[in-house]
Structure formats: structure tokens, C-alpha cells
Amino acid sequence: MSATSVTFPIINETYQQPTGLFINNEFVSAKSGKTFDVNTPIDESLICKVQQADAEDVEIAVQAASKAYKTWRFTPPNERGRYLNKLADLMDEKRDLLAKIESLDNGKALHCAKFDVNLVIEYFRYCAGYCDKIDGRTITTDVEHFTYTRKEPLGVCGAITPWNFPLLMFAWKIGPALATGNTIILKPASATPLSNLFTCTLIKEAGIPAGVVNVVPGSGRGCGNSILQHPKIKKVAFTGSTEVGKTVMKECANSIKKVTLELGGKSPNIVFKDCNVEQTIQNLITGIFFNGGEVCCAGSRIYIEATDEKWYTEFLTKFKETVEKLKIGNPFEEGVFQGAQTTPDQFQTVLDYITAANESSLKLLTGGKRIGNKGYFVEPTIFYDVPQNSKLTQEEIFGPVAVVLPFKSTEELIEKANDSDFGLGSGIHTEDFNKAIWVSERLEAGSVWINTYNDFHPAAPFGGYKESGIGREMG
Ligand code: NAP
Ligand code: MG
Numbered sequence: 001m002s003a004t005s006v007t008f009p010i011i012n013e014t015y016q017q018p019t020g021l022f023i024n025n026e027f028v029s030a031k032s033g034k035t036f037d038v039n040t041p042i043d044e045s046l047i048c049k050v051q052q053a054d055a056e057d058v059e060i061a062v063q064a065a066s067k068a069y070k071t072w073r074f075t076p077p078n079e080r081g082r083y084l085n086k087l088a089d090l091m092d093e094k095r096d097l098l099a100k101i102e103s104l105d106n107g108k109a110l111h112c113a114k115f116d117v118n119l120v121i122e123y124f125r126y127c128a129g130y131c132d133k134i135d136g137r138t139i140t141t142d143v144e145h146f147t148y149t150r151k152e153p154l155g156v157c158g159a160i161t162p163w164n165f166p167l168l169m170f171a172w173k174i175g176p177a178l179a180t181g182n183t184i185i186l187k188p189a190s191a192t193p194l195s196n197l198f199t200c201t202l203i204k205e206a207g208i209p210a211g212v213v214n215v216v217p218g219s220g221r222g223c224g225n226s227i228l229q230h231p232k233i234k235k236v237a238f239t240g241s242t243e244v245g246k247t248v249m250k251e252c253a254n255s256i257k258k259v260t261l262e263l264g265g266k267s268p269n270i271v272f273k274d275c276n277v278e279q280t281i282q283n284l285i286t287g288i289f290f291n292g293g294e295v296c297c298a299g300s301r302i303y304i305e306a307t308d309e310k311w312y313t314e315f316l317t318k319f320k321e322t323v324e325k326l327k328i329g330n331p332f333e334e335g336v337f338q339g340a341q342t343t344p345d346q347f348q349t350v351l352d353y354i355t356a357a358n359e360s361s362l363k364l365l366t367g368g369k370r371i372g373n374k375g376y377f378v379e380p381t382i383f384y385d386v387p388q389n390s391k392l393t394q395e396e397i398f399g400p401v402a403v404v405l406p407f408k409s410t411e412e413l414i415e416k417a418n419d420s421d422f423g424l425g426s427g428i429h430t431e432d433f434n435k436a437i438w439v440s441e442r443l444e445a446g447s448v449w450i451n452t453y454n455d456f457h458p459a460a461p462f463g464g465y466k467e468s469g470i471g472r473e474m475g
Contacts, residue, residue, distance in 0.1 A: 003027075004048045006194075008100050010332035015097055015198075019050045021057055021217065022200035024064040025210035030218075031056040038194060041107035041340035041347070041376045042330055050193050053218035055226040058185065061214040062232050065156040065183040068211030073153045073181040075209075077132035084128035084178060086206040088121045091199065095121065098195060102167055103331035105194040107340030107376065110331050112291045119456055120171040123474065126458035127175035134180065153181035154234040154258065158227040160220070160248070161196075162240040163189035163342045164294040164398075170196045172473045173237050174213055185214045185233070187224050189240075191343045193217035220244065231255050238262070239296070242396075242422075242467050249470075260471035262296065262463060264396040265424030267445065268417040269299030269453060272430035273311055279451065280429040281322050284402075287427055287453040289326065289380045292338050293400040294346070296468075297425030297446075299453050301393060302382075303413055306406030316384060316404065320366045323380050328371055340376045341399055347376035350399030357383050357392050365404065388416050396422070410439065418444045423465025427453045446472070 003016040019035075020027030028051070035049040053061075072080075091098060098120075099113035106113070136149035159173035166188055177184040188196040196215050203213050216223055227233060228251035238248045239262040252259045269287045271280055287299025306312040331339040341347040354368050367381030384404040386393055392403050407413040417426065426445035428436045433450075440448040444465045449455055456462065456474070463472035 006047055008104055008332055009042060010330060017048055017194055018197045018201060019048055021051050021053050022197060022215040023061045025204045036190060038105065040104050041342050043375050047104060050217050053216035054222040057216055058223060058226040058230060061185045061216055062156055062230055064211035065185055065214055066232055068209055069155055069183045072183055072209060072212050080178060081128040081131035083206055083208045084124050084175065087202060087208065088124040088128065090202040090205055091121050098167065101195045101198055103339065105192045106163060106166060106342050108291055108331060109336045109339040116165055116168045120167050123171045123458045124175050127179040131179045155182065156233050157182045157184045158233040158236045159184060159186040160224050160227060160238045160240065161186065161188050163191040164291065166192040167195040167199065169239050170199065178212065183212045185216060185227060187216050187218060187227055190217065190219060228252060233257060245469065260473065261469040262473060263467060263469045265296045265298065265422045265464065265468050266301055266394065266396050266420050267297050267299050267425035268301045268303055269427040270413065270417065270429065271302065271304040272435065273305040273308060274431050275429040276431060277315065277318065281319050283427065283429060283453045284319065285323060288402040289338055289400050290454050292341055294342060294398055295454060299425065299427050300397065300402055302402050302404045303407050303417060304404055307408055312406060316365060323366050323382065326380055328377055328379065338380060338400060341378055344376065346398060350378055350397060350401060353392060353397045353401060354381060362386055362392065388419060414439065414442045421467045424468035
């Protein structure tokens with residue numbers, strides 16, 4: 001299958017983008033002959049058309065992955081590790097290009113895309129090192145028996161990923177599957193398949209055997225659903241909305257598939273009066289405006305201590321002034337902090353939340369408007385003194401919109417911070433480490449960042465409490 005030539009805006013560089021389904025280490029056409037458009041949120045123009053997989057193509061991919069599994073599961077672990085390290089090396093050589101593809105397709109600022117690509121490379125290396133460190137136990141039963149446990153691969157795994165971190169989610173699914181001797185079929189989000197398909201050229205170049213990794217772009221209801229229903233797929237790892245996560249769990253129940261779910265969030269980011277103000281403001285910005293707020297663990301509920309009215313008001317003023325200096329725009333422009341929202345639907349959803357907030361007379365600290373009339377750009381937006389029971393406090397917006405809520409006591413804070421259907425991330429800002437640990441032990445959240453935010457490491461597990469998901473990824 002041929003690739004298509006794609007040019008990045010502003011910098012005018014061109015690269016070759018594969019557009020087929022990646023099955024058995026080849027880019028192939030969909031059996032139906034259908035394609036779908038992949039647009040850039042930067043100016044809404046068409047980047048290219050990509051082959052659209054459905055049930056028939058998933059079936060072919062499952063056959064390829066089942067065949068590959070027979071050999072891959074017995075490939076010596078250190079050899080599997082070498083393949084993953086080779087893939088990491090090849091991605092390292094292409095790290096700038098990979099970041100640019102991600103920015104074009106997803107709309108994220110280049111510094112965000114570079115951050116992702118770096119994590120991806122480090123994560124594949126972490127998984128490479130894990131391959132030959134998987135062991136079981138010997139169990140003392142009685143002298144007549146020798147009893148031991150062995151960790152074994154499951155077989156063919158399925159993965160369905162969202163559009164906010166296309167390449168990072170690809171790595172979080174493919175790395176552990178390959179390290180543990182499984183083969184995989186991954187469906188990327190329809191909005192952002194390009195970096196995944198490009199990386200498939202590197203999978204082939206790394207010598208990873210045919211059929212071990214298969215990537216099948218296609219619609220959620222068509223291609224995604226066929227992955228959920230396929231009896232030969234033994235596990236599904238899903239990242240995306242809580243709503244679709246519930247469907248995934250129900251569908252997987254029919255064939256008792258194991259599931260990992262990384263779903264939505266509405267994470268509290270907590271500021272105590274004894275914090276380092278400058279650093280905290282930077283962390284609040286990273287918490288909610290990094291990646292345009294399209295982050296499942298975004299620190300979107302900001303709780304600020306308001307025992308001293310003057311300090312609280314001054315903090316808000318500094319926060320507002322710092323946010324208003326951020327540069328929003330085309331990711332390929334110099335110095336851009338926040339790019340475009342990824343999909344037209346999500347863009348509209350964010351604007352609708354802002355409209356609803358204005359209609360219910362919430363107090364606007366900054367932002368609140370679309371930028372320009374081409375591309376999906378939204379001002380970093382903060383509402384303050386927002387009630388705990390407000391729609392904006394309770395629902396995931398998934399964009400650059402934060403709510404600020406004041407608190408007077410630690411007990412009140414903990415009550416409010418945990419008053420959410422979600423429990424993914426959280427942050428605490430204070431110079432009092434004892435207080436930070438005390439509060440962290442009372443938060444219902446998979447991750448608690450202290451004096452930092454959105455800070456990831458391959459060795460640190462990531463996942464949610466409550467409706468934010470099941471299972472842990474990474475470490
Ligand atoms: P989504 O609908 O959950 O999509 C995530 C993935 O699931 C995509 O690959 C999607 O395919 C697929 N999918 C959709 N319906 C499916 C079905 N019935 N069966 C199998 N697969 C299915 O999320 P979204 O539409 O991209 O975003 C909606 C909301 O989800 C956002 O507003 C945000 O709140 C949340 N979200 C959370 C995360 C996260 O990291 N936790 C990431 C993205 C979005 P298509 O792309 O082809 O539709
Ligand atoms: Mg796109």
C-alpha cells in the first residue's frame with residue numbers, strides 16, 4: 001500500500017504517511033475498500049484519507065495475531081526485550097518527526113508532543129527491561145509434590161485508544177503486551193491514527209515478527225465493537241470515556257475477557273496557603289492547560305485555601321496574570337504553549353460548558369472565548385468561587401477550563417475533593433510535608449502529586465478509583 005506525502009504547516013517539511021491497516025507487518029487496504037478523512041484541528045483541513053477497518057479486517061488481524069502468538073509466546077524474554085529496545089532506538093532517531101505528526105493530527109503544542117514522545121521511548125525501554133524479570137513462586141506443599149506458579153501470557157489482546165495521547169496510549173498498550181509474550185490488535189481513535197500508523201513502519205524495521213502488532217483504524221461502533229466481541233481476543237485494554245468504558249465492560253463480559261479501563265476524571269488540585277506560590281501557579285497551569293486540558297487526570301477542580309481573604313485574592317490575581325501570558329495558537333509557531341482542541345465535537349462541548357457557566361452566572365476569572373474562526377482554539381478559562389454542586393465542578397469537560405473553589409478547613413477540603421464520581425489524579429501544594437502526606441492518604445485518587453502535577457514515570461503505576469477505571473498501567 002502506498003503512503004501519502006504530508007506537509008507540516010509553517011515549517012513546510014514533508015514526510016511520507018502510511019495510510020493502510022497494519023496487519024502482518026504490511027500496510028493493507030480495508031476489505032470493504034472504505035476510507036475515512038483525517039483532518040487537522042489546526043485549520044480543519046484534510047491531512048489524508050486512511051483505510052477504515054471493520055469486522056472483516058479485525059478477523060484477519062486476529063488470525064495474524066493468533067498465528068504469531070504461537071511463536072512469540074516462546075520467544076526468549078531477552079530477545080523480546082531486544083526488539084522493544086530496538087523500537088525505542090528507532091523512535092529516538094525519529095523523535096522530532098513523531099512529535100510533529102502528533103501535533104499536526106491532534107493539534108497539541110509541540111512541547112506537549114515532545115513530552116509524549118519522550119515518555120513513549122522511555123516506556124518502551126522500561127518494558128524491554130521488564131521482559132526477563134517476570135517470575136513466579138515455589139510453594140511449599142508437602143514432600144510428595146513440587147508446586148510452583150508461572151506467569152503466562154493470555155494470547156491475543158485488544159486495545160482501543162483515545163485521541164488525546166495517541167502515541168502514548170499506543171505505547172502503554174503495546175509495550176506491556178509484547179513484554180509479557182502477548183500479541184495485540186490496536187484500534188486508535190478515528191480522529192488521530194497517524195502517529196500510530198507511522199510507528200508501525202518502525203515496528204517492522206525493528207524486526208518485530210509479523211502479526212505480533214496489528215493496528216486497525218476504524219470506527220468505534222464498527223471496528224472497536226468487533227474487537228470487544230471477538231471470542232479469540234482474551235483481554236481488552238481501553239482508554240477513553242467512562243460512558244464507552246461501561247460498554248466495553250458489558251461487551252467483554254460475554255466472553256469473560258479481562259479488562260483494563262482508564263476512563264475519565266475530574267481531579268482536585270489543592271492549594272494550601274503555605275505553598276510556594278510561583279511554583280504552585282506553574283503546577284496549576286500544567287494541571288489544567290497542558291495538552292489543552294485534554295488529559296484524563298487534568299487538575300480541573302482547583303481548591304484554594306481561603307482562610308486569609310487577602311492572600312486568596314492575591315493568589316487568584318497572580319494566577320490570572322500568569323495564565324493570560326500563555327501563548328495559544330498553531331503548534332508549529334514558536335513559543336506556543338497551548339494548541340488546538342482535537343475534535344470538532346470536543347471543541348463544541350467545551351464551548352457549551354462555558355456557555356452553561358455564563359448562563360448560570362458563574363464568576364469568570366479569565367478566558368471564556370474561542371480564538372480565531374478557523375481551527376479549534378479556546379482561551380485558557382477559569383471560573384472562580386464555583387459551587388461544589390455545579391455542573392462545571394462535577395462533570396468532566398476535557399478542555400482548558402478550570403473551576404476554583406475556596407476552602408476553609410482541611411476536613412471540608414477532603415469532603416469536597418472526594419465528592420466526585422471519579423478518582424484518577426490529584427495534587428497537593430504545601431511546604432508542610434506532613435500535611436501533604438496526611439491529606440494524600442485521605443484522597444480517593446489513583447495518583448497524588450505533591451508540589452508537581454501531570455508528572456509521569458514509567459515505573460510509577462497509573463490508574464483510577466471509582467468511575468475512573470479498573471487496573472493500573474505502567475509500573
Ligand atoms: P470515546 O468515545 O470513549 O472514544 C475512545 C475510543 O473508543 C476511540 O477509539 C473510539 O473510537 C472508541 N469507541 C467509541 N465507541 C465505541 C464502542 N461502542 N465500542 C468500542 N469502541 C468504541 O471518547 P471520545 O469520543 O474520543 O471522547 C469523549 C469523551 O471521553 C471526552 O469528552 C472525554 O471526557 C473522554 N475522554 C477521556 C479520555 C481519557 O484519557 N480518559 C480520552 C479521550 C476522551 P472512535 O474514535 O472511532 O470513535
Ligand atoms: Mg486529526
